[in-house]
Amino acid sequence: MRTASDLKLGEKAVIKDIDNTHPSSHRLLEIGFTPGQEIVLLTKSIFNDPIGLSIRGTIFAIRKNEASCIII
């Protein structure tokens, strides 16, 4: 199962689902990371974490750990 944390720089993907068991899952859904939406990995910080994803025209920096509940 691939998640947003496995994306390569510049890679696009469509969200399949959000893992409900992750404590940040609800907040991620609320800010627009919903199934069917396209995400792009735009940037990685030093040590490759956090990562910058584009969603619905906005860029969000989230930790890899949080990205791992975005199933693609």
Add this chain to the structure above:
Amino acid sequence: MTPALTKNKIPLITLVGQPNSGKTTLFNYLSGKNFKTVNYPGSTVEYSISKILSKFSINANILDSPGIISLIPSSPDEKISVDSLFSHPKFGKPEIVIITVDSSQLSRHLYLVKQLIDANFNVIVVLTMLDLLRKKNLDISESKLSSILGCKVLKIDSRTGKGLNELLLSLKDSISEISDNEELFPEQLVNTQKEKLLESYRHIEEIEKEVLFRKDPDNGNKNFDISEANKKLVVLNSVRLPNKPDAFTLKVDKFTLHRYWGILIFFLVMAVTFTSIFWLASPLMEFINEVFSLLSSGSEKLFGDTLIGNLISNGLINGLGSVLVFLPQILILFMILGLLEDSGYLARGAMLADKPLSMIGLNGKSFVPMLSGFACAIPAIMATRTISNRRERFLTIFIIPLMSCSARIPVYALLIAFLIPQDKPWIGGIAMASIYIFSIFSSLLIASLVNKFREKIIRESDSSSFILELPAYRKPKLQDVLNNTIKNATQYLKKAGPIIIYLSLFLWVLTYFPNTDPQVNVTGKTAEEVSELKNSERIMTSYASSLGKIIEPVMKPLGLDWRVGVSLIATFAAREVFVSSLALIFKITEEGDNIQASILKAMKEAKIEDTGEKLFTTATTTGLIIFFVFAMQCLSTVAISRKETGSWRIPALQIIVFSTIAYVVSFLTVTGLRFFGIN
């Protein structure tokens, strides 16, 4: 439920919006600068409230609520914000809610709009950031959105104020239509289930397709005229809307978030921020010091050497001076932070700092408060409110006093001046920089140690999270930055100011009583010399000196005596008081210019009374510097730490832990230096 609107109640308009949606800009427009910033009772969540500017002739209160993402809170602070939106403890339920919506991020922002409408608030939607939307070759039909949502929708360009008049007219309408019996649905009715949330977003996406349309590419009219443009626009509902982030922002991020360049830019930005705090502030600080020393000596001449005269010149004016002397740094710090935040860079900085800081139990959002700590711990601790995770927030608050705040600069400057040869001032610069680097490394070390024992020390165990919007780069709005700067400076004056003044007065009592009118030999001396002698005699026989003698056994291992002990007690008012109290204790009555040279001379001559050894040596002075790096000697910081953490636990631990470290490390330094023959 809130009581129905009585005829006498001034209507309450609450501004709601996601972070970066232009909410504060709109608030500033409507309120001018006459707002008050208040905390929700019993919490650290704050809001600003004001009457709407009288020139707009709308009689209503406007409340700027904290930025929220959703009505379903995900942290204790968010819960307070949401609860207060439904029923404010002081103002009750808002008659009108204005929500700012970034139209370039329509779907994400409509989510909160829908929640508000579902909760039955009387909503007015204000569309902002239209320039960003137009850069994507898109526009939005506010009339369509209005009819779909069933509420008023207006466009505002908050940078130019265009659309503001329409908003005011519409507000007037809404106020005249306020009905008394509209009930709010409690927040439980708002969607909390994942399925409902997804359904809500599906609906929003439908709305988005209805109201957004592509601008005719041939219509490159820069001066946008809405009615004219509307006719020429081609509606392309069926086409999937490109939902890319702002192109300019993506380009800039290629550098600012670049693997190597990004780090370089980050350090450059921080270095510039840092040096400007010091360089820009120092002439202002000198000026304030000059003014207050003039005031002090002036009032001494005016009132003579009497109780009142002394109280005014040494107690009151000095106390006031030590409050105001930090104002330039606080103003400049918040100014620069405001510019960085408004431009969009600050969020990138937090992102870059997140990984290294998370390794020691902190958060990327800890970075700005920590940086602010180099100016003053008080605004820095206030700035930790943006960290949603309590454990990380408390840990950040815990280590902030270790950041070398600007109050320590005069102390370091004096002690370094004592250590280095007069003809080589550049060594002083290196020494100062080393102190800073030393303090940064030790604070990181202490943070990681505290993090190891966090179950015992911090006692908060919620899961760590870092979700931060990287907003589009924009030109900062100076008015907003200035307003925010003034807001923070006022908070500093209100919160720390009184404490510092009370303590200065208390300290004055300690140094003035009980021997208020000492007898000195006046034969053959000028009036000035008599006054100087009296001052010295008074402090040598004061309560402060008795207290200093009690703590002398503690000072001895550090190679210091009761006189330095008294000065260290005095630093609890504010660290820089160390210099002035040394001056007092070593009988420096120099007026004006060169007080530092006189103190240095006195320090060189000072001997420990019973042994006759020199008091200030290389070893003891270095030890004293180390002591200042760690010691938690600022009662204002203790007070604010108590306030922001909601208990005495953290501040008490800070005092115990930092004082112990300060004492032990200072002792080891002095003993170690002496062991190697450096005295």
